[in-house]
Amino acid sequence: MTGALERVLGAFLADPAEPRYGYDLMKAARLPSGTLYPLLARLERDKLVASAWETPQQEGQRPRKYYQLTAEGIRNARLELAHASARRQRAPARPGHPAPGSLG
Amino acid sequence: MRGERQLLRVGEYLVGRACQQLPPDTREERYREWAAELPAILHDAQVRPAPRRAVRMLGYAADTLRGTIMTPGMARGHIPRLFAAVDRYFPVIGLVVVAVDVWGVVQAPGNGLDYLQLAWSLLFVAYLIRKRVRPAGRVTALLGIGAILVLVAIGLWSAAQAPGDWVNDFLAALLLLPLLIGLPLAWWLRRLGARGRHAAPSGL
Numbered sequence: 001m002t003g004a005l006e007r008v009l010g011a012f013l014a015d016p017a018e019p020r021y022g023y024d025l026m027k028a029a030r031l032p033s034g035t036l037y038p039l040l041a042r043l044e045r046d047k048l049v050a051s052a053w054e055t056p057q058q059e060g061q062r063p064r065k066y067y068q069l070t071a072e073g074i075r076n077a078r079l080e081l082a083h084a085s086a087r088r089q090r091a092p093a094r095p096g097h098p099a100p101g102s103l104g
Numbered sequence: 105m106r107g108e109r110q111l112l113r114v115g116e117y118l119v120g121r122a123c124q125q126l127p128p129d130t131r132e133e134r135y136r137e138w139a140a141e142l143p144a145i146l147h148d149a150q151v152r153p154a155p156r157r158a159v160r161m162l163g164y165a166a167d168t169l170r171g172t173i174m175t176p177g178m179a180r181g182h183i184p185r186l187f188a189a190v191d192r193y194f195p196v197i198g199l200v201v202v203a204v205d206v207w208g209v210v211q212a213p214g215n216g217l218d219y220l221q222l223a224w225s226l227l228f229v230a231y232l233i234r235k236r237v238r239p240a241g242r243v244t245a246l247l248g249i250g251a252i253l254v255l256v257a258i259g260l261w262s263a264a265q266a267p268g269d270w271v272n273d274f275l276a277a278l279l280l281l282p283l284l285i286g287l288p289l290a291w292w293l294r295r296l297g298a299r300g301r302h303a304a305p306s307g308l
Contacts, residue, residue, distance in 0.1 A: 023141045023148075023164070032163070033138070034170030041175045062140035 001080050004035050009077040012049075012069045019052070019066035040067055048073030108146060111158050115142040118165035125172040138168050198229040201255065204274075221258050227251040256280055 011028035012020065020028070026036050043049035050070050053063045069077060116139050123135040145151075145161040205222040212218060228251040259276040263269070 021141070021144075022137065023144050026164070027150075032167045032170075033141075033165075034167035034174065037138075037168070037171040038174040062136070062143070064140045064144070065137040 001084055004029070004031055005039055006081065006084055007031060008036065008039050008043075009069075009081055012067075013074070013077055013081065016069050016074050019068040021054075021064045021066050025067065043067075043073065048076060111161065112142055112146065115139075115146075115161050115165035118162070119168050122165075122168040122172045125169070126175075134172075138165075195229075195232050198225065198232050201225040202229055217258070217262070221255070221262075224251050224254050224258065228255055 007029035008025060008031065011025055014028070022033070022036065022040070025031075025040075026033060029036065031039075040049060040051075044051055044067070048070055049067050051065050051067050053065055056063050119135060119138045119142070123131045123138070126134055142161055142165065145164055146157055148157055148160075151157045151160060202222070202225045205218065205225050208215070208218040209222055227247065231247060231251060256276070260280070263273050263276040
């Protein structure tokens with residue numbers, strides 16, 4: 001799993017029930033549009049994310065497309081993020097950069 | 105914000121250009137989705153000052169072009185079309201090179217280098233025909249690339265030997281130009297493709 005995907009999934013999982021639009025996800029995941037949208041397209045293709053158009057509140061307002069993790073997406077995202085976190089914890093600290101709290 | 109409408113128009117133009125790369129069935133929807141974010145970025149109260157929002161909006165719009173290239177299953181756009189155009193141009197080059205080499209052999213039948221050049225250019229044309237009929241395997245591709253490189257080397261050497269000979273200069277330029285354009289383009293496309301694959305969810 002790439003760092004970009006990890007950040008997108010993390011942003012979704014912050015509140016899985018809340019639909020998110022592209023710019024909102026860009027800010028939350030700190031990713032540019034050229035990275036985020038291909039990721040969303042892949043997640044949607046794999047049926048891990050579902051999308052829906054909003055109903056415009058005012059006349060002339062352009063509707064936005066909202067994305068939300070599917071039930072399978074939530075399950076997989078939690079699993080993948082847990083794996084990624086476990087991998088990071090298992091990785092030995094680099095020499096010259098001791099883990100926090102390991103000294104003294 | 106002053107000039108907001110013009111800025112939005114520039115953003116929409118950039119998004120529109122990016123969406124031109126997409127297949128017709130997804131183009132309209134993607135345009136609607138991406139263009140709808142432009143005013144939201146421009147009015148984002150969390151980002152200050154206003155010029156920063158403008159830069160952010162234009163950056164977003166410009167980066168959608170990268171998004172269209174990286175998105176799976178999307179039609180490959182201008183750059184691959186340019187690459188395909190260069191590829192289409194190769195058979196014409198091959199035929200011109202063969203014609204010039206035959207002409208060179210007829211003009212100076214005793215010159216061994218002309219025969220060698222003709223043999224290599226025929227190999228180059230054979231490679232192009234083989235590539236058209238069936239996708240070239242690794243050995244065929246290496247042979248073809250080898251033939252092209254030898255042709256380029258011979259062409260450059262001939263041009264250096266007789267600096268005033270426009271035929272040699274023309275041949276060298278004809279062989280060198282597509283290589284200078286095609287190789288960096290092929291490298292860049294390969295890199296983009298690899299990045300696109302690495303960005304794919306793993307198991308997700």
